[in-house]
Amino acid sequence: MAITFSRTPEGDIISDHHLIAQVLSEALTYIDFLKGKTLVIKLGGSTLEHQRGVLQDIVWLHALGAQPVLVHGGGPYINEWLTKLNLPTRFENGLRVTDAQTLEVVRMVLLGQVNQGLVLMASQVGGKAVGLSGTDGGMVRAHIADERLGFVGEIDEVDPAPVQAIINEGFIPIVAPLAQGPDGTCLNINADLVASHLSGALNAEKLIFLSNVAGICRSDGSLISELSEVDARKLIEEGVISGGMIPKVTACLDALAAVSRVHIVDGREDHVLLRELFTDQGAGTMIVRS
Ligand SMILES: Nc1ncnc2c1ncn2[C@@H]1O[C@H](COP(=O)(O)OP(=O)(O)O)[C@@H](O)[C@H]1O
Numbered sequence: 001m002a003i004t005f006s007r008t009p010e011g012d013i014i015s016d017h018h019l020i021a022q023v024l025s026e027a028l029t030y031i032d033f034l035k036g037k038t039l040v041i042k043l044g045g046s047t048l049e050h051q052r053g054v055l056q057d058i059v060w061l062h063a064l065g066a067q068p069v070l071v072h073g074g075g076p077y078i079n080e081w082l083t084k085l086n087l088p089t090r091f092e093n094g095l096r097v098t099d100a101q102t103l104e105v106v107r108m109v110l111l112g113q114v115n116q117g118l119v120l121m122a123s124q125v126g127g128k129a130v131g132l133s134g135t136d137g138g139m140v141r142a143h144i145a146d147e148r149l150g151f152v153g154e155i156d157e158v159d160p161a162p163v164q165a166i167i168n169e170g171f172i173p174i175v176a177p178l179a180q181g182p183d184g185t186c187l188n189i190n191a192d193l194v195a196s197h198l199s200g201a202l203n204a205e206k207l208i209f210l211s212n213v214a215g216i217c218r219s220d221g222s223l224i225s226e227l228s229e230v231d232a233r234k235l236i237e238e239g240v241i242s243g244g245m246i247p248k249v250t251a252c253l254d255a256l257a258a259v260s261r262v263h264i265v266d267g268r269e270d271h272v273l274l275r276e277l278f279t280d281q282g283a284g285t286m287i288v289r290s
């Protein structure tokens with residue numbers, strides 16, 4: 001193999017071999033640290049078209065000894081099916097207004113289409129995944145908090161046992177955001193909130209949101225690399241954080257009670273998970289306790 005040479009920003013000449021050794025030694029510390037640690041990764045519906053690359057990284061993380069748990073959304077896919085069926089799409093503060101007919105579509109799309117598609121894709125990239133939703137084993141229990149939103153749940157509790165059993169058997173759990181209501185009904189839950197509650201219940205090391213933006217941005221579009229709880233609430237009040245970013249940031253803030261590292265990163269970027277987890281500089285926006 002031919003060795004090529006390049007210059008560092010400081011002007012020093014280094015070889016490819018030198019670079020590879022540098023990257024590996026930086027990564028090895030993180031690889032060692034993440035062994036046996038639970039990582040909850042939320043893949044937004046906005047980013048599902050990049051699922052192959054994301055799943056490849058997740059399968060590698062699993063092979064390296066970490067315990068990744070994937071929670072997925074599917075908002076745009078639900079919208080697409082509602083349009084095909086001539087049903088309306090309506091959101092209030094980033095949450096879907098869900099009547100009985102909409103709930104049927106939500107269940108079919110999230111479980112029948114998105115969840116199963118992810119499980120099959122994980123297998124295509126060499127992993128073994130098991131798909132489930134919050135209704136399985138009564139994992140996510142919720143109640144209707146606001147009648148105006150219809151069958152949308154507010155989470156009461158999460159029992160991590162079904163996901164933990166899947167992890168213990170050596171599989172990667174892939175979770176759809178549905179919940180059991182008080183009388184055994186099915187409720188629609190925003191996937192960001194499921195990811196946040198599940199990360200707390202699993203005592204996860206990290207919670208990472210993959211979305212279709214570089215991270216949280218200011219009103220001029222520039223990226224905020226670190227955001228405190230107080231500033232996050234201010235940006236929501238000012239309307240700088242809006243739409244689907246509201247439940248995401250709310251979920252991040254809720255998670256901070258139990259999980260010390262919460263990130264929002266750009267799921268469209270190749271290997272963003274590996275960059276976030278295995279390099280010193282990280283990626284996207286990190287939300288920190290005030
Ligand atoms: N301050 C902000 N910074 C970045 N994105 C924002 C902000 N406010 C609103 N958004 C919107 O939030 C969207 C991400 O939320 P959402 O569409 O629900 O994604 P996902 O499907 O990944 O959960 C972005 O595409 C962007 O349009």
Ligand SMILES: CC(=O)N[C@@H](CCC(=O)OP(=O)(O)O)C(=O)O
Binds near residue numbers: 074076078191244
């Ligand atoms: C109550 C509520 O809003 N549920 C979401 C569930 C899917 C989701 O969260 O998908 P994203 O990650 O793509 O936003 C919905 O019906 O769209």
